[in-house]
Amino acid sequence: MPPSLLSRRNLLQTLAGATALTACARLAEAAPPESAYRPVFFTTDEWRFLHAACDRLIPHDASGPGAIELGVPEFIDRQMETPYAYGALWYMQGPHVTGPANLGYQLPYTPRDIYRRGIAGARALALQMHNAEFASLDAATRDAFLTELETGTHQFGDLPASTFFGHLLGNTQEGAFADPIHGGNKGLGGWAMTGFPGARADFMDWVDQYGREYPLGSVSISGETI
Amino acid sequence: MATITRRSVDVVIVGGGWAGSIMAKELTEAGQRVVMLERGGERSTAADGAYPGSLDELEGNYRFKIFQKLQKTTVTIRNNISQTALPYRQLAAFLPGEGVGGAGLHWSGVHLRIAPDDLTLRSTVISKYGKSFIPEGMNLQDYGVTYAELEPFFDKAEKVFGTSGEAYTVNGKVVGNGNVFAPDRSDHFPLPPLKDVTGAHLFRKAAAEAGYHPYAIPAANASRQYTNPYGAQMGPCNFCGYCSGYACYMYSKASPNVNILPVLRRNKLFEIRPNSTVLHVTLDSTKTRATGVTYLDEKGNEVIQSAELVILAAFQFNNVHLMLVSGIGKPYDPVAGTGVVGRNFVYQNISTTTAWLDPSVWTSQFIGTGGGGVAFDDFNSENFDHGPLGFIGGSPVWVNQAGVKAIAAAKAGGPPGTPRWGSAWKSGMIDTYKHAVRMDAHGSNMAYRDVFLDLDPTWKDAFGRPLLRMTFDWKDNDIRMNRYVVGKIAAVTKAMGARQTHLGMKEFGQPFDTRFYQTTHLGGGAVMGSDPATSALNRYLQCWDVSNVFVIGSNAFPQGTGYNPTGMVAALAYWSAHHIRTTYLKNPGPLVPA
Numbered sequence: 001m002p003p004s005l006l007s008r009r010n011l012l013q014t015l016a017g018a019t020a021l022t023a024c025a026r027l028a029e030a031a032p033p034e035s036a037y038r039p040v041f042f043t044t045d046e047w048r049f050l051h052a053a054c055d056r057l058i059p060h061d062a063s064g065p066g067a068i069e070l071g072v073p074e075f076i077d078r079q080m081e082t083p084y085a086y087g088a089l090w091y092m093q094g095p096h097v098t099g100p101a102n103l104g105y106q107l108p109y110t111p112r113d114i115y116r117r118g119i120a121g122a123r124a125l126a127l128q129m130h131n132a133e134f135a136s137l138d139a140a141t142r143d144a145f146l147t148e149l150e151t152g153t154h155q156f157g158d159l160p161a162s163t164f165f166g167h168l169l170g171n172t173q174e175g176a177f178a179d180p181i182h183g184g185n186k187g188l189g190g191w192a193m194t195g196f197p198g199a200r201a202d203f204m205d206w207v208d209q210y211g212r213e214y215p216l217g218s219v220s221i222s223g224e225t226i
Numbered sequence: 227m228a229t230i231t232r233r234s235v236d237v238v239i240v241g242g243g244w245a246g247s248i249m250a251k252e253l254t255e256a257g258q259r260v261v262m263l264e265r266g267g268e269r270s271t272a273a274d275g276a277y278p279g280s281l282d283e284l285e286g287n288y289r290f291k292i293f294q295k296l297q298k299t300t301v302t303i304r305n306n307i308s309q310t311a312l313p314y315r316q317l318a319a320f321l322p323g324e325g326v327g328g329a330g331l332h333w334s335g336v337h338l339r340i341a342p343d344d345l346t347l348r349s350t351v352i353s354k355y356g357k358s359f360i361p362e363g364m365n366l367q368d369y370g371v372t373y374a375e376l377e378p379f380f381d382k383a384e385k386v387f388g389t390s391g392e393a394y395t396v397n398g399k400v401v402g403n404g405n406v407f408a409p410d411r412s413d414h415f416p417l418p419p420l421k422d423v424t425g426a427h428l429f430r431k432a433a434a435e436a437g438y439h440p441y442a443i444p445a446a447n448a449s450r451q452y453t454n455p456y457g458a459q460m461g462p463c464n465f466c467g468y469c470s471g472y473a474c475y476m477y478s479k480a481s482p483n484v485n486i487l488p489v490l491r492r493n494k495l496f497e498i499r500p501n502s503t504v505l506h507v508t509l510d511s512t513k514t515r516a517t518g519v520t521y522l523d524e525k526g527n528e529v530i531q532s533a534e535l536v537i538l539a540a541f542q543f544n545n546v547h548l549m550l551v552s553g554i555g556k557p558y559d560p561v562a563g564t565g566v567v568g569r570n571f572v573y574q575n576i577s578t579t580t581a582w583l584d585p586s587v588w589t590s591q592f593i594g595t596g597g598g599g600v601a602f603d604d605f606n607s608e609n610f611d612h613g614p615l616g617f618i619g620g621s622p623v624w625v626n627q628a629g630v631k632a633i634a635a636a637k638a639g640g641p642p643g644t645p646r647w648g649s650a651w652k653s654g655m656i657d658t659y660k661h662a663v664r665m666d667a668h669g670s671n672m673a674y675r676d677v678f679l680d681l682d683p684t685w686k687d688a689f690g691r692p693l694l695r696m697t698f699d700w701k702d703n704d705i706r707m708n709r710y711v712v713g714k715i716a717a718v719t720k721a722m723g724a725r726q727t728h729l730g731m732k733e734f735g736q737p738f739d740t741r742f743y744q745t746t747h748l749g750g751g752a753v754m755g756s757d758p759a760t761s762a763l764n765r766y767l768q769c770w771d772v773s774n775v776f777v778i779g780s781n782a783f784p785q786g787t788g789y790n791p792t793g794m795v796a797a798l799a800y801w802s803a804h805h806i807r808t809t810y811l812k813n814p815g816p817l818v819p820a
């Protein structure tokens with residue numbers, strides 16, 4: 001890499017990598033502290049679950065920040081007040097009939113319902129399996145539990161655990177990498193680690209700089225930049 | 227709500243996308259008073275493509291800001307006739323448009339002509355390989371129109387869209403570095419080709435080394451400032467990467483909203499009524515003549531709009547749905563093999579290959595333009611000998627990087643076998659985003675007797691109409707074609723020096739999966755042709771049974787091609803309009819005797 005490309009962003013990444021080691025050691029023990037944001041949709045117990053789960057889906061590590069620093073739980077809570085979470089983007093008319101997975105989602109539940117039922121089901125399952133709240137499990141146990149939700153055959157009533165997990169994972173990824181205007185991707189940390197320039201949206205002079213690393217940092221819709 | 231009768235007009239057009247806008251422009255030029263009914267809202271670049279607020283990947287690609295919302299209406303889907311079709315409840319496999327401009331506001335811009343052999347595929351296959359080469363159950367057909375007849379209309383559409391590209395031959399003379407397999411042209415592209423992004427640049431070199439014939443994909447994304455024949459202006463594309471799914475904030479991507487509607491809106495003969503959902507076409511007692519349409523306006527009033535001529539331009543499957551609920555044409559019956567409306571439903575047979583390059587090579591996937599890239603056509607259409615291969619159809623192969631943004635990168639993840647979350651996902655995903663190149667085999671899909679559209683017996687839309695039902699699956703012929711062409715990509719990624727390659731291909735026995743985006747290139751269902759027993763429309767896209775109804779869209783394709791549909795849809799719209807203007811309006815009635 002030419003020295004001119006050792007941008008502020010690269011520097012930040014190097015620093016993030018260094019702090020990651022100590023943070024990881026701490027996070028391996030228990031769920032991280034909650035953010036100052038007060039949830040509107042999620043109850044206190046749900047909020048703790050959400051933190052403890054997001055924290056493992058995108059952990060803080062040598063690659064960059066994790067879901068908690070990126071504000072993912074806040075993003076998901078704020079999404080719960082949008083038309084999407086009320087099912088306004090989906091065809092919700094009955095009858096609701098189950099069918100082969102490849103024909104897609106068929107349940108009557110909106111994203112809000114999926115979280116409510118999914119978190120309740122997952123917490124109960126954790127109590128049953130580990131005799132403890134999911135949020136108080138150590139990192140390795142939470143990972144194993146989440147894998148169980150992802151690939152196992154557990155059902156929370158008629159909601160498959162894997163369906164709930166799919167929504168949680170999808171929203172977590174959205175929160176980490178969407179424009180910070182939606183409450184996640186704090187400090188543009190998700191973009192810094194992927195090298196995505198955000199709303200820069202003008203590459204006229206970089207299109208044919210073949211194979212070179214893009215030199216500028218990210219910009220958000222509100223003008224925040226790194 | 228009340229029932230309102232509006233003053234009769236010459237022409238009513240259902241749908242405000244490319245097809246409807248082209249027809250409206252042509253028919254107002256012919257002095258016709260035209261009303262366009264669009265179920266969605268008003269849309270403009272100034273509002274929907276405002277910088278920087280519109281550059282929001284979550285809203286654009288994951289909350290489907292300017293796509294159709296499925297709340298009011300959708301389709302049901304099943305893989306075969308013995309299954310119960312279930313509603314397509316969440317947008318995924320395909321993303322229809324809604325609102326003024328239709329999908330033309332948020333498409334990508336790949337703007338291709340058709341391969342001449344694809345227009346006469348049945349005749350070509352029979353003459354080259356014999357009739358027994360056509361598999362049992364495949365409804366292979368000719369379009370009933372030739373490339374020579376359509377050429378002036380392809381040319382016209384490219385000039386209206388401001389298409390960037392490089393010709394191979396113009397009037398029989400080799401003039402440039404374009405696609406050696408492309409048919410001859412009467413003129414150059416209006417604009418020079420767009421620059422290659424890194425992935426396309428490397429692909430161009432590697433494809434040539436592998437012995438293929440790479441060319442710049444013709445793109446309706448302006449490489450320079452441009453004024454089209456209507457006087458509409460476009461600015462140069464800056465590769466912003468927010469192309470597919472967005473209204474172009476640079477006015478560089480062709481759309482009805484930028485290239486046609488601004489001119490139409492100034493014409494007194496033209497009126498556009500957004501938030502107007504057409505429920506059905508009204509027919510007279512003989513069922514051979516349309517009297518107009520019935521629609522719901524914004525306030526929920528039922529409006530009767532009579533017209534001399536009805537143009538359905540509501541998009542492929544909506545056109546078929548409107549024909550079925552209105553009783554236009556005989557519905558297809560797959561068991562008896564009779565009827566035509568719903569017959570020959572097809573899709574795009576796409577699969578994506580990924581090559582991971584050396585970590586010193588940054589592929590900057592966020593840089594992109596919707597229609598641009600580099601392709602080779604060595605395994606498309608009849609450009610190669612199918613005799614020893616035993617399948618029909620083909621695929622162009624290309625790097626067509628419309629701009630991969632961070633959420634899409636996160637969801638795409640790392641190489642096969644990487645977990646979907648956690649630290650391994652994170653590092654694999656970041657490496658892939660920074661150093662990989664993606665290329666598609668964008669294949670044809672043939673039509674089959676048991677792949678079709680009809681009305682669902684159970685689910686209804688918000689207006690009480692039965693939903694359209696799709697019966698669709700991938701068939702052996704098409705899977706074998708895909709696997710053959712994808713196999714040919716290995717030589718390209720090897721020449722690229724890829725450290726790892728994942729050849730993405732269709733697997734036998736894996737059914738069509740509605741949960742993953744493929745393309746919105748749906749076709750057929752009300753196809754054009756020369757035989758009323760196998761086509762719903764004649765070669766001018768006029769209904770055989772109701773001659774004052776023309777149905778414009780990819781519904782007219784008898785089978786799928788390796789190309790994206792819009793270039794062909796636009797040319798067919800101009801072709802149909804030309805014959806309405808020069809023949810039909812002088813003497814309304816069937817343009818071809820049934």
Ligand SMILES: Cc1cc2nc3c(=O)[nH]c(=O)nc-3n(C[C@H](O)[C@H](O)[C@H](O)COP(=O)(O)OP(=O)(O)OC[C@H]3O[C@@H](n4cnc5c(N)ncnc54)[C@H](O)[C@@H]3O)c2cc1C
Pocket residue numbers: 240241242243244245246263264265266321322323324325326327328329330332333334335336337338470471502503504505539540541542544596597746747778779780790791792793795
């Ligand atoms: C993300 C994306 C990328 C694409 N990229 C490409 C590409 O690169 N190249 C290419 O060739 N094609 C591409 N396509 C496909 C392309 O967008 C379509 O082929 C084209 O826009 C179809 O034009 P149309 O006018 O037939 O239909 P549409 O643009 O869909 O317009 C139909 C209109 O009719 C309206 N309508 C429907 N029903 C009713 C009713 N009952 N009453 C009133 N109005 C109604 C709809 O709301 C819609 O606005 C892409 C599509 C998508 C979604």
Ligand code: SF4
Pocket residue numbers: 447448462463464465466467468469470472473474475476477478479594595596
């Ligand atoms: S990539 Fe080009 S054509 Fe596409 S939206 Fe951006 S500026 Fe417009």
